[in-house]
Amino acid sequence: MAMTLAGRDRRRALALLSPAYLWLTVAVFLPLSAMAFFSFLSDVPFGGKDWHATLDNYRAFFQTATYATLLWKSLKLGLIVTVVSVVVGFPCAYVLAKIVKGRSREALFLLVILPFWSNSLVRIFSWAIVLRGNGVLDRAVNAILPWDVKLNLMFSPTAIVIGLVHSYLPYVILTSYLALQAIDDSLIEAARSLGARRRTILWRLILPLAAPGILAGAVLIFVPVVGSFMEPRLLGGRVGTYYGTVIEDQFVAVFNWPLGAALSFILLAVVLAILAAASPILRRART
Amino acid sequence: MSNGFLAHLGRAYVGLILFFLYAPILVMAAMSLNASEFYQLPFRGSTEWYARLWHNGEILSAAWRSVWIAVIVTLIATTLGTAASVALFRHDFRGKRVLQVLLFPPIAIPWLITGTAMLIFFFGIGLGRGTPAVIIGHVALALPYVIVVVSARLATFDRTLEEAARSLGATPWQITRAVTVPWILPGIIAGGLFAFAVSFDQFVVSYFLSEPGDTTLPVLIYTSIRKGFTPEINAISTIIIALSMGIMLLAARYSNFGGER
Numbered sequence: 001m002a003m004t005l006a007g008r009d010r011r012r013a014l015a016l017l018s019p020a021y022l023w024l025t026v027a028v029f030l031p032l033s034a035m036a037f038f039s040f041l042s043d044v045p046f047g048g049k050d051w052h053a054t055l056d057n058y059r060a061f062f063q064t065a066t067y068a069t070l071l072w073k074s075l076k077l078g079l080i081v082t083v084v085s086v087v088v089g090f091p092c093a094y095v096l097a098k099i100v101k102g103r104s105r106e107a108l109f110l111l112v113i114l115p116f117w118s119n120s121l122v123r124i125f126s127w128a129i130v131l132r133g134n135g136v137l138d139r140a141v142n143a144i145l146p147w148d149v150k151l152n153l154m155f156s157p158t159a160i161v162i163g164l165v166h167s168y169l170p171y172v173i174l175t176s177y178l179a180l181q182a183i184d185d186s187l188i189e190a191a192r193s194l195g196a197r198r199r200t201i202l203w204r205l206i207l208p209l210a211a212p213g214i215l216a217g218a219v220l221i222f223v224p225v226v227g228s229f230m231e232p233r234l235l236g237g238r239v240g241t242y243y244g245t246v247i248e249d250q251f252v253a254v255f256n257w258p259l260g261a262a263l264s265f266i267l268l269a270v271v272l273a274i275l276a277a278a279s280p281i282l283r284r285a286r287t
Numbered sequence: 288m289s290n291g292f293l294a295h296l297g298r299a300y301v302g303l304i305l306f307f308l309y310a311p312i313l314v315m316a317a318m319s320l321n322a323s324e325f326y327q328l329p330f331r332g333s334t335e336w337y338a339r340l341w342h343n344g345e346i347l348s349a350a351w352r353s354v355w356i357a358v359i360v361t362l363i364a365t366t367l368g369t370a371a372s373v374a375l376f377r378h379d380f381r382g383k384r385v386l387q388v389l390l391f392p393p394i395a396i397p398w399l400i401t402g403t404a405m406l407i408f409f410f411g412i413g414l415g416r417g418t419p420a421v422i423i424g425h426v427a428l429a430l431p432y433v434i435v436v437v438s439a440r441l442a443t444f445d446r447t448l449e450e451a452a453r454s455l456g457a458t459p460w461q462i463t464r465a466v467t468v469p470w471i472l473p474g475i476i477a478g479g480l481f482a483f484a485v486s487f488d489q490f491v492v493s494y495f496l497s498e499p500g501d502t503t504l505p506v507l508i509y510t511s512i513r514k515g516f517t518p519e520i521n522a523i524s525t526i527i528i529a530l531s532m533g534i535m536l537l538a539a540r541y542s543n544f545g546g547e548r
Contacts, residue, residue: 009378012459016374020367020430021386027427028393028401031408035400038407046410092304095297108301110539115308117535119488121505122524125512126315129521136314166308173304220395227397230490234512244399251403251495261407264400275395 032268039262057262067246067263071270074243077157077232078225081164082218085172088165090214093176094206098185109177116170124234127163128154131235155237163235164225172217179213180206212281219278223271243267312528319521336522346507346523353487353504356418360425360486365479367426368433373467375434376441390431398491401428406495420496421503425489429482436481440474473541480538488531 038044039058043051061067096109115123130136131154153159183206191201207214229244236242247267250260322333340346375383393401402424409420444467452462468475490505497506504527511520 010380013374013378013380016370017386020371020434021389023367023423024389024393024427024430027405027423029389031401031404032392032396034408034411035404038411044410046413088304091297092301095301099294099297100301108305110536111305112301112308114532114535115312117484117488117538118528118531119490119505119524121488121490121509122315122528123312125508125520125524126311128512129318129516130311130314136318166311169304169308223395224397227399229399230494230509234509244397247399247403251406257407260403264403268396268400271396271400 035261035268036265038258039265041258044257057259058266060259061262061266067243070241070243070246071266074226074228075270077160077164077228077242078222080161081168081225082222084161084165085169085221086214086218089169089172089217090176090210093173093180096173097177097180098188112173113170115166116168116174120167121230123166124163124231127159127166128234131159131162154235155239157236157239159235160232160240163231164228167231168221168225171220172214175213175217175220176210177213179210179216183209215278215281219274219281223274226271227267315521315528316525319518319525321518323518336518339519340522343519346504346519349502349504349507350523352418352502356422356425356503357483357486359422360429361479361483363422364426364429364433364482365475368430368478368482369437369471369475371430372434372437372441372471373463375438376444390434393428393431398428398489402492402495405492409496416496416498417501418497421493424492424496425486428489428492429485432481432485433478436478437471437474440471440477444470477538477541480534480541484531484534484538487534488527 040053040055041051042054042056043049045051092112096105096112100108135154137153153162188201188205191205196204227244229242229248232240232242232245233248234240243263244267247260247263250256250263317330319336320332320334322331322335375387405420405424406416409415409423414420414423448466448470449462452466457465488505489503490509493503494506494509497503502510504523508520508524511517
């Protein structure tokens with residue numbers, strides 16, 4: 001195969017590639033551009049409405065403290081969920097990659113990843129059943145403990161964090177596992193035979209080598225959590241107002257699409273900034 | 288501390304994680320088989336809620352719509368995605384890296400942003416909400432997954448096989464049909480199963496793009512839960528999660544995400 005394409009080869013490649021990329025253009029890239037355009041309008045430009053170009057939607061974000069506060073609240077939620085998932089998930093990935101061997105490793109790994117590929121809405125719903133007052137968790141805890149406890153976890157920030165960790169934990173286990181698997185066991189053996197302690201091996205050898213994988217997992221969790229709205233809605237009840245739920249409201253309840261577009265676009269800018277900052281790490285994690 | 292003890296501790300920890308991941312799902316499944324409408328204990332077994340599903344027209348039609356949308360999405364995304372993967376594998380050209388990087392926005396940008404952007408654009412061009420909009424959106428979300436999975440399989444393909452076929456006088460189409468496709472078939476099947484799962488489990492994009500009263504199953508479940516829980520929703524949710532886990536087990540057989548071969 002030649003490195004430069006002859007005319008026929010070029011046409012063949014174009015014919016194979018263009019349907020997929022045209023589809024992505026129409027369904028993803030043009031819509032994102034349209035959203036940017038809408039965010040500068042005073043009203044939707046169809047249905048015979050009067051509209052003009054304006055900066056009011058962005059002004060609303062910067063002048064009303066509510067939106068910035070909620071964005072900050074969502075960013076904090078993303079941070080908490082990410083940290084909890086990494087702290088809980090990394091040891092699990094370590095056991096799978098370095099301690100368990102053979103067929104049982106494959107089976108356990110699949111079991112950990114499987115829920116991630118099942119319906120996320122249904123999994124959040126299952127937590128609502130477990131956490132509700134006088135529900136299964138309340139009864140289980142009260143059956144074990146001799147004194148009376150009221151957990152009241154449902155409709156609290158804790159419930160939202162539990163649900164989101166449950167949703168995204170497999171991500172960080174997957175990426176950490178891949179990074180840990182790439183570490184040669186003989187390196188660890190060598191360090192041990194040179195008299196390195198367990199803690200030294202963990203902090204000076206394993207964590208630095210696995211860091212790209214852990215960070216990749218962290219980004220993959222942080223970004224969708226900042227944009228989450230269904231989980232806070234179902235598990236948070238009245239305390240479940242976040243940046244994502246405000247955007248949802250603009251589109252399905254308040255019908256202020258231009259404001260929703262501006263809020264979405266600000267979120268997109270934040271997300272892209274995070275992805276851009278993390279892209280050297282993500283690239284290293286893939287190779 | 289001996290190594291054996293640590294290994295046991297480690298296994299116990301993985302067990303704990305699995306308990307955290309599966310316990311709520313099992314509780315939900317158990318409650319769908321509980322006779323009490325208000326999840327009262329003690330548990331009394333009953334299949335009443337499953338039987339009632341068969342008479343719930345709203346749930347049945349949403350379920351049916353979810354399935355056939357997912358089938359259409361799978362067919363389109365697998366075809367277009369496989370074609371693109373083959374082109375990316377066979378040809379080297381300027382801008383190839385850019386095309387590969389362009390696959391990440393649909394995966395990496397939160398679906399809330401993608402979904403609302405699609406809603407705006409589809410209204411702008413006069414398509415509006417409804418099943419066609421949902422299908423267009425789902426295919427776009429599924430395409431990158433298909434391309435990634437099929438490309439991973441193609442990476443293990445020995446190019447000299449294609450060259451051997453060419454030197455024996457096979458046309459490009461014959462080479463594709465008799466050499467390339469049979470080799471990457473497991474990748475195509477896995478990619479198709481991923482596409483089905485992306486569409487069948489998709490909530491966010493369907494939520495913004497589907498017509499009220501004409502929705503997919505996850506959207507119907509969401510709006511029902513917000514009105515109040517019913518064991519019927521447990522029952523249909525249990526069926527959905529069993530189905531989507533089954534699909535992913537199949538996909539895992541045909542691809543190998545992460546594990547060694």
